[in-house]
Amino acid sequence: MVLFRNEINDSIRLLQEGRLEPLPYDGWTLTVNSGDLRLFSSDKVNELRVAYTGIQKYNYGLEWVRRTIERSKPMIKNRKQLHKRLDAIETKLVFDQHATELLSALQVLANKDWFRDP
Numbered sequence: 001m002v003l004f005r006n007e008i009n010d011s012i013r014l015l016q017e018g019r020l021e022p023l024p025y026d027g028w029t030l031t032v033n034s035g036d037l038r039l040f041s042s043d044k045v046n047e048l049r050v051a052y053t054g055i056q057k058y059n060y061g062l063e064w065v066r067r068t069i070e071r072s073k074p075m076i077k078n079r080k081q082l083h084k085r086l087d088a089i090e091t092k093l094v095f096d097q098h099a100t101e102l103l104s105a106l107q108v109l110a111n112k113d114w115f116r117d118p
Contacts, residue, residue, distance in 0.1 A: 001115075003027035004048060008110050011055055015103040020066075022059045033098040044114060051109050054102045061098065 007024040014021055028048065031037055037045050109115055 003031070005110075005115065008051065008115075012103065012106050012110060015099055015106070020062060022062060023055045025052065025055055025059065028055075047109055047112075051106055053107055054098075058098060058102055088094050 007027045007039055011023040014023055042047070
């Protein structure tokens, strides 16, 4: 549980800071692959699954944004065009609805008694 707690709290911090970094996901992958999810109740597993699915979608969107930016660089002639392009992509795809909803969902999870208490 400590691994999940750390990853969720790190994800909340990164989203609040608005940083364009992938959110941590390894704890979920390790736990799924080890079979240790069976140690949790089905309700807890489902809540964690929903949170980590949101993280995975966010990370995919972030990678798409980065690839789009890289492909656009040759077409951008000056810094003003670059900032305009970056603003449009970042605002629309990363910081809008999904990031806000994910942040809210992770905060709800982080405040649940079963998640907070060791």
